[in-house]
Amino acid sequence: MAPITSKISISAGEMVVSNVCKSYGTGLFEKKVVKDCSFSVERGKLTVMIGPSGCGKSTLIKLLAGFEKPTSGSILLNGKPVTGPGRDRLVVFQESALFPWMTSYDNIMYGPIARGENDQKARDLAEFLLDKVGLRDFRSKYPMQLSGGMQRRAELARAMINNPEVMILDEPFRGLDAMSKELMWEYYSALYEESRRTTFFVTTDIDEALFLADRLIIMSNIPTRVRATIEVDIPRPRKLADFFLGDRANEVKMTALSLLHEEAMKSFSGGSKAAADFVESYARRSQRA
């Protein structure tokens, strides 16, 4: 099938986060969630952020998307300060945001129609993207008639039709069963490789993070800051069947797991149930690796 770039001209943006702090509440009720955080989301790269559950990742997404403002520090998109939400950035959330009363096709066309662009070009693009995400035969089905993986693919198509400069994804495959999740990794990785759209992808799954990332940002416990940045210099296209057999993948995985374990233990000692679950699941992962 023709690559995405044959139908959509991609203009990849770049984001720079400098010394960002974010607190909620004031005085005695102040909660520091993000502390002196600096990183960049490079043009045409897939940057993955991983950190303990509850550390502040979704808060960072809200800041990058412009839904919230930092308490201090700056966030730039292509050198200009982010002052609010914009069409140049698009967020795909954990929860399905498909409208249950609309078919797959209508969900994908939602953005263009909302902008008054219900023309032949947009309709052709919607059909192309339906094909691209393997939902041609499901174009007239409603979300509840689709499997979890199909819903996530419909959602990706709905995001891609809006052609943002930066795609921001907040644990988009959370909640899928293990097999669907792994299929989505390969699927999503191939889609990304076709477009090389600047992407910021947040997850708590180390295998997902490694398989997808060009650059991995490991976050600390709350208040979160960058604990380490690792370039995942493993060639693309990547195939899950042999990816984790490689030395480099395992070397990065062990480094990341050890840092994440340290961070999760800090919040565990603070009594967080989420951190306790995280420590337990990562201990199991380390044994498997």
Ligand SMILES: Nc1ncnc2c1ncn2[C@@H]1O[C@H](COP(=O)(O)OP(=O)(O)OP(=O)(O)O)[C@@H](O)[C@H]1O
């Ligand atoms: N609007 C808000 N007001 C007060 N506290 C908030 C607000 N939004 C987030 N928080 C707090 O910030 C902390 C970090 O939350 P956030 O959702 O950013 O973490 P996360 O790393 O994305 O978590 P998870 O991995 O579980 O999705 C939590 O303790 C949360 O209660």
